[in-house]
Amino acid sequence: CxxxxxxxxxxxxxxxxxxxxxxxxxxxxxxxxxxxxxxxxxxxxxxxxQDQEVNLTLTPLAVYIPPQPLPLAEGMDRDVWQHQQKVAELTMAEVQKRTDVLLVKKALYLEQKHMLQKTFQDISMQQRQGLHRE
Known part of the structure; x- marks a missing residue:
């Protein structure tokens, strides 16, 4: 109507x-x-x-469920976990420092060796020059 x-x-x-x-x-x-x-x-x-045109679109939807969480018995207190994380960070820092110290020692050793060779070469040159003068 x-x-x-x-x-x-x-x-x-x-x-x-x-x-x-x-x-x-x-x-x-x-x-x-x-x-x-x-x-x-x-x-x-x-x-x-009025008759309506039906436009039906179907889209497949894949639903993935999350992995099953670990049992609470295997969990740990947050403070303990944070402490373990800090210990791990300190351990990594210690390993890095030791590596750096070893690299510095090796560089100093090579530099000392080079200086000794240079000194011996200089001394041997002086001795040769002294022999030539004699």
Whole structure:
């Protein structure tokens, strides 16, 4: 039916209930009907009265469940875990320092060896020059 017919039906129904409700309630009911149904009347007609084209798109969805957590008996206190992490960090730092010290020792050893060779070469040159003079 048209909007005018719907409003006429509403008016007839409101007259039927005029004795049961006061004027304020009837006006509130009329406002509610107008704000909800009448404003969207053409939308209701379009959706409910015309055949709609159905466009159904299916997309497969793979759902992966998370891995099973470890039992609580294998867990540890947060403070203990943090302590273990700090110990591991300190251990790694100690290993790095030892490696650095070894590299410095090796570099110093090579430098000392090079200086000794240079000194011996200089001494042997001086001795040769001294022999040539004699």
């Amino acid at each position: 048209s909007i005018t017919e719907a409003v006429t039906i509403l008016g007839n129904k409101l007259r039927d209930y005029q004795g049961r409700f006061n004027t304020t309630h009837l006006l509130a009911l009329c406002d509610y009907f107008h704000n909800t149904f009448i404003l969207h009347y053409k939308l209701y007609q379009y959706v409910l009265c």
